[in-house]
Amino acid sequence: MTESEADAAAVPASVGDTAASAPSGLSRRGLLGLAIGGGVAGLAIGTGAGLAGGVALGRARESADAQSAFDFFGAHQAGITTPVQDHLHFAAFDMMPRSDRDDLKSLLQDWTYAASRMTQGLEVSATGAVGGPAEQPPEDTGEALGLPAAGLTITFGFGPGLFENADGDRYGIAAQRPATLEKLPPFLGDDLDPELSNGDLCIQACADDPQVAVHAIRNLSRIAFGRARLRWSQLGFGKTSRTTSAQATPRNLFGFKDGTANILADDAAALEDHVWVAESDEPAWMAGGSYLVARKIAMLIETWDRVRLAEQHSIIGRDKGAGAPLSGGGEFTAPDFSGTAIDANSHVRLAHPEQNDGIRILRRGYNYVDGNNNLGRLDAGLFFLSYQRDPSQFVSLQRRLSTDVLNEYIRHVGSGIWAVPAGAKPGSYVGAELFD
Amino acid sequence: MTESEADAAAVPASVGDTAASAPSGLSRRGLLGLAIGGGVAGLAIGTGAGLAGGVALGRARESADAQSAFDFFGAHQAGITTPVQDHLHFAAFDMMPRSDRDDLKSLLQDWTYAASRMTQGLEVSATGAVGGPAEQPPEDTGEALGLPAAGLTITFGFGPGLFENADGDRYGIAAQRPATLEKLPPFLGDDLDPELSNGDLCIQACADDPQVAVHAIRNLSRIAFGRARLRWSQLGFGKTSRTTSAQATPRNLFGFKDGTANILADDAAALEDHVWVAESDEPAWMAGGSYLVARKIAMLIETWDRVRLAEQHSIIGRDKGAGAPLSGGGEFTAPDFSGTAIDANSHVRLAHPEQNDGIRILRRGYNYVDGNNNLGRLDAGLFFLSYQRDPSQFVSLQRRLSTDVLNEYIRHVGSGIWAVPAGAKPGSYVGAELFD
Numbered sequence: 001m002t003e004s005e006a007d008a009a010a011v012p013a014s015v016g017d018t019a020a021s022a023p024s025g026l027s028r029r030g031l032l033g034l035a036i037g038g039g040v041a042g043l044a045i046g047t048g049a050g051l052a053g054g055v056a057l058g059r060a061r062e063s064a065d066a067q068s069a070f071d072f073f074g075a076h077q078a079g080i081t082t083p084v085q086d087h088l089h090f091a092a093f094d095m096m097p098r099s100d101r102d103d104l105k106s107l108l109q110d111w112t113y114a115a116s117r118m119t120q121g122l123e124v125s126a127t128g129a130v131g132g133p134a135e136q137p138p139e140d141t142g143e144a145l146g147l148p149a150a151g152l153t154i155t156f157g158f159g160p161g162l163f164e165n166a167d168g169d170r171y172g173i174a175a176q177r178p179a180t181l182e183k184l185p186p187f188l189g190d191d192l193d194p195e196l197s198n199g200d201l202c203i204q205a206c207a208d209d210p211q212v213a214v215h216a217i218r219n220l221s222r223i224a225f226g227r228a229r230l231r232w233s234q235l236g237f238g239k240t241s242r243t244t245s246a247q248a249t250p251r252n253l254f255g256f257k258d259g260t261a262n263i264l265a266d267d268a269a270a271l272e273d274h275v276w277v278a279e280s281d282e283p284a285w286m287a288g289g290s291y292l293v294a295r296k297i298a299m300l301i302e303t304w305d306r307v308r309l310a311e312q313h314s315i316i317g318r319d320k321g322a323g324a325p326l327s328g329g330g331e332f333t334a335p336d337f338s339g340t341a342i343d344a345n346s347h348v349r350l351a352h353p354e355q356n357d358g359i360r361i362l363r364r365g366y367n368y369v370d371g372n373n374n375l376g377r378l379d380a381g382l383f384f385l386s387y388q389r390d391p392s393q394f395v396s397l398q399r400r401l402s403t404d405v406l407n408e409y410i411r412h413v414g415s416g417i418w419a420v421p422a423g424a425k426p427g428s429y430v431g432a433e434l435f436d
Numbered sequence: 437m438t439e440s441e442a443d444a445a446a447v448p449a450s451v452g453d454t455a456a457s458a459p460s461g462l463s464r465r466g467l468l469g470l471a472i473g474g475g476v477a478g479l480a481i482g483t484g485a486g487l488a489g490g491v492a493l494g495r496a497r498e499s500a501d502a503q504s505a506f507d508f509f510g511a512h513q514a515g516i517t518t519p520v521q522d523h524l525h526f527a528a529f530d531m532m533p534r535s536d537r538d539d540l541k542s543l544l545q546d547w548t549y550a551a552s553r554m555t556q557g558l559e560v561s562a563t564g565a566v567g568g569p570a571e572q573p574p575e576d577t578g579e580a581l582g583l584p585a586a587g588l589t590i591t592f593g594f595g596p597g598l599f600e601n602a603d604g605d606r607y608g609i610a611a612q613r614p615a616t617l618e619k620l621p622p623f624l625g626d627d628l629d630p631e632l633s634n635g636d637l638c639i640q641a642c643a644d645d646p647q648v649a650v651h652a653i654r655n656l657s658r659i660a661f662g663r664a665r666l667r668w669s670q671l672g673f674g675k676t677s678r679t680t681s682a683q684a685t686p687r688n689l690f691g692f693k694d695g696t697a698n699i700l701a702d703d704a705a706a707l708e709d710h711v712w713v714a715e716s717d718e719p720a721w722m723a724g725g726s727y728l729v730a731r732k733i734a735m736l737i738e739t740w741d742r743v744r745l746a747e748q749h750s751i752i753g754r755d756k757g758a759g760a761p762l763s764g765g766g767e768f769t770a771p772d773f774s775g776t777a778i779d780a781n782s783h784v785r786l787a788h789p790e791q792n793d794g795i796r797i798l799r800r801g802y803n804y805v806d807g808n809n810n811l812g813r814l815d816a817g818l819f820f821l822s823y824q825r826d827p828s829q830f831v832s833l834q835r836r837l838s839t840d841v842l843n844e845y846i847r848h849v850g851s852g853i854w855a856v857p858a859g860a861k862p863g864s865y866v867g868a869e870l871f872d
Contacts, residue, residue: 086645087646087673089805129691129756129757130745130755130756130757132745133745134744134745134746134749135744135745135746136744136745137741137742137743137744137745138691138741138745138748138756140691141689141691141737141741142687142690142691142692142756143674143687143688143689143690143691143803144687145687145691145757146684146687195810209522209674210523210646210673210674211673211674211687211803214673214674214689214803214805214816217814218737218814218816221812221814222738222741229812230808230812230813230814231812232807232808233805233807233808233814234807235671235805235807237523237646237647237650238579238645238646238647238650248582250647251578251579251580251581251582251647252579253577253579253650254578254579255565255574255576255577255578255579255581256578301577301654302658305573305574305577305658306573307573308570308571308572308573309566309568309569309570309571309572309573309574310570310571312574313570319566320565320566320574320578321565321566321581367579367647367650369525369650369669369671370806370807371668371669371670371671371806372666372668372669374631376657376665376666376667377666378653378654378657378666378669380650380654
């Protein structure tokens with residue numbers, strides 16, 4: 001990441017104005033060039049144009065990394081159909097108890113500004129880690145200085161608690177709450193830890209370099225200071241699903257290929273049917289968005305590792321080597337459920353669209369290892385992420401999996417659901433439609 | 437990773453013989469082709485030759501990945517001067533309470549066999565994840581199937597507790613204990629968690645793909661079943677030091693370049709003086725080895741992020757952007773401590789060889805993020821790893837850092853020291869000299 005004077009000049013002059021009011025020296029509300037307080041939409045659009053220019057400038061300067069930089073602005077948020085990157089840092093946030101509507105709006109604006117820069121390989125602000133006054137703390141934490149964009153995508157979501165909580169309609173958006181956005185129902189085998197579940201807001205940062213993903217979450221957490229607080233977070237690696245046909249199907253920690261039948265980015269019809277919220281869906285502000293479900297699924301890998309190969313095959317319903325369905329063929333041959341080759345309670349049968357009224361979801365999970373427990377067993381598993389047009393798709397599939405023999409080897413320990421709005425328009429911010 | 441019949445044929449016929457005695461189906465003691473029980477050195481060397489042939493065969497088959505595969509056998513263990521890879525999975529093990537000398541020897545032999553294969557992009561054994569009998573659990577856990585060697589190195593170390601513990605000289609090696617191999621003394625600012633410290637054995641697995649490093653530790657843990665148990669483990673990323681001049685100096689989570697003055701792999705004189713145990717050093721079995729110190733150093737990053745840039749510079753003694761010493765020049769200009777530009781208690785001054793009677797160490801640390809705490813702060817820091825000819829080098833440097841102003845922003849929460857023997861000779865196993 002580098003900064004030039006040209007880029008610095010593209011940043012609104014008002015940045016400095018609000019620095020004094022930012023507790024840790026960051027000019028937060030000023031980052032988008034907005035005056036403190038909301039409702040100045042005209043100003044937002046005006047300075048937004050400048051912002052977009054600055055970002056474009058930044059990318060042009062880093063042409064060597066152009067291939068690994070994805071647009072932040074667009075019809076949909078990046079990080080959903082984007083080719084799955086190698087690393088994940090996922091974070092859930094809670095709004096601070098006394099925060100108000102303006103806090104939420106300004107936070108989304110500041111996050112948008114920072115995300116639009118970081119995804120282009122730039123620092124979190126124009127002065128960044130080393131370009132600001134020596135007598136102030138740097139605006140960027142600096143550990144990504146010199147690193148390219150590394151395919152970074154930053155995807156924002158709104159949890160049910162944001163719309164209405166114990167404090168009531170704190171942000172004036174209760175009426176905008178999607179009817180289906182509610183805490184997921186309990187499922188058989190749930191062993192959920194509240195400290196690994198839910199959150200008013202979420203950020204999914206994916207990149208091909210973990211330092212870039214961590215830098216993004218760290219700086220966005222910092223920007224949230226006083227308005228929202230990190231509730232829980234999760235690092236992941238070795239993507240366990242693919243979103244383009246050019247990507248090889250990766251393996252999960254049970255050693256099986258995972259995501260063979262995933263919805264791919266070039267399947268426009270499937271995306272329209274199963275992933276993107278349509279214009280005709282309710283509520284209108286979610287058009288072009290999606291719903292994100294996260295499940296932290298601990299795998300009892302030491303137990304699994306003692307299962308006979310034949311039984312592993314039977315449990316999954318696929319061959320471990322090639323990933324072919326047990327009914328025959330290759331990895332991409334459609335499973336044939338008419339015979340007995342694929343067990344009635346195998347994972348592939350229960351999860352397959354053909355056995356679920358055609359329900360499909362777009363999966364984007366990662367493996368995780370969080371050290372080990374006192375018994376010397378790795379604390380490892382799958383951090384499952386899926387995007388769907390309606391939360392009921394996940395709920396229906398997960399209920400169907402209640403008889404999955406695989407359940408003996410997994411525990412769902414974390415859970416969350418978020419409404420992921422459409423992409424931010426250039427000059428605007430993510431979720432702006434929610435406040436219109 | 438792939439298996440061919442030719443490779444399977446290179447594995448000693450005795451593998452099958454001991455499969456029945458292996459609790460989870462792994463033919464452990466048979467992996468090296470040794471009869472159960474120790475002391476059959478002739479046999480070990482004889483079958484070892486077959487093993488080396490099998491490994492060579494494997495590598496030839498995977499020429500596409502040759503560039504990222506490092507020899508396991510050699511004068512020194514790989515993973516010390518090897519160009520620092522992007523990812524780390526470090527694990528400390530304790531021997532099981534009732535284990536004996538033969539258990540320890542057979543474990544080191546089995547680990548050697550498995551490591552010599554995995555570092556070449558092969559599965560843990562010839563039958564691996566899918567090549568064995570369907571009625572047995574697979575010998576390899578399978579999640580690295582299809583992945584290249586990814587620069588994997590696996591480095592083994594022996595902790596003080598291996599030589600003598602509450603049970604006495606259980607392994608008959610107390611007399612071989614290096615005089616300087618003892619638990620590190622307490623240092624100012626230590627806040628050590630016993631569950632993140634020490635261990636009879638350690639394994640450092642480094643790779644450019646975290647899934648490959650995790651696969652290695654997982655499978656080596658599995659092979660240890662009944663003989664040693666995982667005590668603690670740590671994942672790391674974004675290497676914070678370099679070992680070749682071709683590598684750019686990476687940044688730690690304080691945003692500063694780290695490792696500018698590190699010992700590099702091509703500096704033979706410095707390695708001889710500061711890293712490798714010499715033939716003339718005691719004990720003789722450690723010749724060609726080194727001593728590894730691990731320190732898990734939590735960084736109070738939210739506190740650090742509120743420090744003025746000028747003060748950050750002063751604390752480190754270097755410029756945050758270029759990494760140049762505050763006395764002037766560029767990153768690689770030698771710091772000039774004669775003036776007042778570099779603070780007396782700055783990190784660079786206290787740690788510099790010029791201020792420490794010329795003492796140098798080879799650092800190989802990684803950044804880590806283990807989620808966050810209840811206050812919404814990232815649980816993050818530096819997993820410090822250093823190699824030195826004698827533990828006293830680290831002890832001396834760490835004592836010197838007692839007045840380091842940086843201490844206000846860090847906490848040492850984990851610690852360990854291990855004797856890292858020379859590389860295994862082809863046909864032998866790592867640490868064999870300890871038992872001769």
